[in-house]
Amino acid sequence: MSDDLKKGLEGVIVAESELSVIDGDAGKLVYRGYTIEDLAKGASYEEVLYLLWHGHLPNRDELSEFKQAMVDARGVDDDVISTVRQLAEADENPMAALRTAVSMLSAFDPAPEDAEPTDETVNLETGRRITAKIPTIIAAFTRIRDGKEPVAPRDDLDHAANFLYMLNGEEPDDVLADVFDQALVLHADHGLNASTFSAITTASTLSDVHSAVTSAIGTLKGPLHGGANQDVMEMLKEVDAAESDPLDWVKNALDEGRRVSGFGHRVYNVKDPRAKILGERSKELGEAAGTLKWYEMSTTIEDYLMEEKGLAPNVDFYSASTYYQMGIPIDIYTPIFAMSRVGGWVAHVFEYIEDNRLIRPRARYVGKNPDETEFVPLDER
16 A cells, blocks of 8 residues: 555544534544533533534524424434334334434424535424434334333423433433533534535535435445444443353453444544443442442553553443443434534534535556456357
């Protein structure tokens, strides 16, 4: 591979952004100038959406109006729910089902058909509707698959609490709602990751917001991008089922050449700051439940890999046990990732098309030249 070839576009700057920045050496993540620690501690997911989409944190009146607009958009057309039902009954992959349903939303979206693809107001309203409806789709799919009927959204619950209500059929307590809201804040944006790049690549053709988000969901479905927290929880359950000491288990796994999920990151060289925050919440949930089993198992594995291999955990490592202790099914962890990250996808789409240029990279041709081949007619081959 030649020196000027950047496989996977690694390190290539393709856009300028005011949305988020990552310092992989210092372990810092910032949304529009605010540290992830401050936002996770003091801002709701709706406030972070507003920040990403409008450029500043909302005041009370702005937040109230914004939240009401999100609430008003939560309902999903019956035809879309009917399709979700068919997908759930066919045992479709949850991310594939979400991808199909989000694409179908465009058929029922009230945006003017003749709107310009760069119309900021129309795109903002469309992005808000998509973001508001994704939790309804995920909850409906999960319940139908489990032999239950969907639960309609409530208009008196925040985004995070309403999802847990639709998922479980009962209003979550304040602790669970707060932890889940914080998890959504932590996953809302993360630079120009693979799914975000897919979204802006689609948008750069002046396609629509539904297409951009659908592209992003399809990209997140891949196990090299989304799905790591699901793998982490399956691993922790394997350790638990083996009734093995976590330290012995991880040593044996490495000796067998197995990869331990939830460690290492394309950008971070130290511990992911989001992992620090979710690790604390995982511990709190364990203490509330009367068992620190999952948290202590996780920290044992983390300490060993940090000390012996220099590997630091990423956000997926602690989101796994956090979601599990909340009773969330393991196979919808990645759809929940999409439910949060759609805020960042939409924000990047808005930002990129303000100064749009079609994304069109090139590949270096390394195949045969015409003087190395001779065309032979079909009947002579």
